[in-house]
Amino acid sequence: MNPNNKILFAGDPHGDFRPLIAAVHKYRPEAVVLLGDYDLEMPLEICLQEIIGLTEIWWIAGNHDFETPVKYKNLFHSALAGNSLHLKVTEIAGLRIAGLGGIFLGRVWYPPQPPRWRNKQHFLNGQAAGAKSAALSLKYQGAIWPDEFHALKALKADILVTHEAPGGHRHGFDVIGELGVAMGVKHIFHGHLHENYTGIVKNNIKVFGVANRAVADLMGNTLKDED
Template sequence: MNSNHRILFAGDPHGNFEPLIKAVRKCRPEAVVLLGDYDLERPLECYLEPIIGLTEIWWIAGNHDFQSPGKYHNLFHSSLADNSLHLRVQEIAGVRIAGLGGIFLGRVWYPPGRPKWINKRHFLNSQKPGPRDDSLSLKYQSAIWHDEFEALKGLKADILVTHEAPSSHRFGFAAIGDLAAAMGARNIFHGHLHENYSNTIRRHIRVVGVADQTVSDLAGNLVDVDDE
């Protein structure tokens, strides 16, 4: 087996998982990592049934996964819910992979600006008096929170997977590169912006952008599924 195929990274499916399924059948990876924006009308496992048992399946969430209660429930209450990489490091096929789902939201934190809130509790306590729901709305759950981001810096990883892009992309954020550097990660794979590219940012960190409905291997090469 091609060693670069032992882990595959899937760009935003937006409801179409066929390229990922074909890539798994072709490459037989040990694991796949999904980079967010699933647009699920059914639980995630329903879409991935053809490859469940063939490979490990890991994921982070994108902004689309918080657009409605249904999309949220079909991801976060699916049978694959425990395979979220958000704010954790997991050894996968011998590689330490860290995950950061969600997006930067101006009403919470939009680097390089200062965060609006210390943490989620600070935000909830600031709401107007009256009957208070002690949970965050889906919009706020989609946000990257500064305190959680900083805590992730204390962990070590080889690869960082994110929905947002680092500064390698014109719409990216230097903070993502700072996070990878703090964690000792040499590679970043991200989705969200629907572009395939490879670039290098400071500290010689390699960045791979994975476009929607495409699949990349560990070397940043696109998997050709047309002949699968």
Template sequence: MNPNNRILFAGDPHGNFKPLVAAVQEYEPEAVVLLGDYDLDKPLEYCLREIADITEIWWIPGNHDFETPTKYKNLFHSALADKSLHLKVVEVAGFRIVGLGGIFLGRVWYPPMPPKWKDKAHYLNSQKINNKSVELSLKYKSAIWHDEFQALKALKADILVSHEAPGSHRHGFHVVGDLAAAMNVKTIFHGHLHENYSTVIKRHIHVHGVANTAVANLRGNTLMNGNELITE
């Protein structure tokens, strides 16, 4: 195996898992990491049943995964629910990978503006004045919360996988690069923006955007772009 193919990173499937399945069957990586936006009408393990015995499967959530109760349940209550990398560092195929799922939401925190709420409890307590049984809606569950984001800075990792992009992209956020630098991350992979690209930001951190239904390896090389298999 090419060592760069030990881990593959899959851009937003939006319901089309065939390119990822084909890439895993071709390269047989030790692990795959999915970068969000699955649009699941069935549980995630069903969509990936063809590769479950070939590779480890890890994921972070995207904004689409909170759009409906069905999409949410098919991810967060799937048989692969414990394979979420969101807000944790996990050793995967010899690399420490940290996940940051969800999106920046104006009603919660939209950098560089200060956060609207200190944390989820602050928000929920403010809502309980008229409703004692208030819970986070799916929209608020999709948000990146400032306190959870800041807590990650105390950890160390080799790779950051995020749904949102760092400031390397015109629609990205510089705070994502700041997080990576604080964690001594060397490489960032992100989805969400449906674009394949590679660049370098401060601290010599390599950034790889992975387009929807595309699959990239550890070097950021695109191995699958839609249904097109790209030979190395």
């Protein structure tokens, strides 16, 4: 097996998992990492039942995964719920991979602007008495929260996977590159922007954008059916 294919990264499927399934059958990776925005009409394990047992399946969430209770439940209450990489480092096929799901939400934190809320409890405490709830709405659950983001900086990893893009892209955020620097990563893979591209941020970290329904190898190469 080509060592670059031992982990594959899947861009936003938006309900179409066929390219990922085909890539797993063709390249037989040890693991696949999904970069968010699944638009699940059924539990994730049903969508990926053809490849369960053939490879490890890991994921982070995107903004679409918080759009409706059904999409949320089919991911976060699925049989693969425990394979989320969000806010932690997991050793996968011999590499340490860190995950940051969700997006920057202006009502919480939209860098480089300062955060409106320090953390989830700060936000809940700040709601009007009649609007207070013990739980966050789905939209706010899908936000990147400052305290959780900064806690990741204390961890070390080889690869960072995010839904949002780091700086260097016109729609990216410099703080994600700064997170990669703090964690000592060599590569950042992200989805969300529906674009295959390669870039470099501070400390010579290579950035790979993976387009919707695209599949990339460890070097950021987009895998084609004819390869």
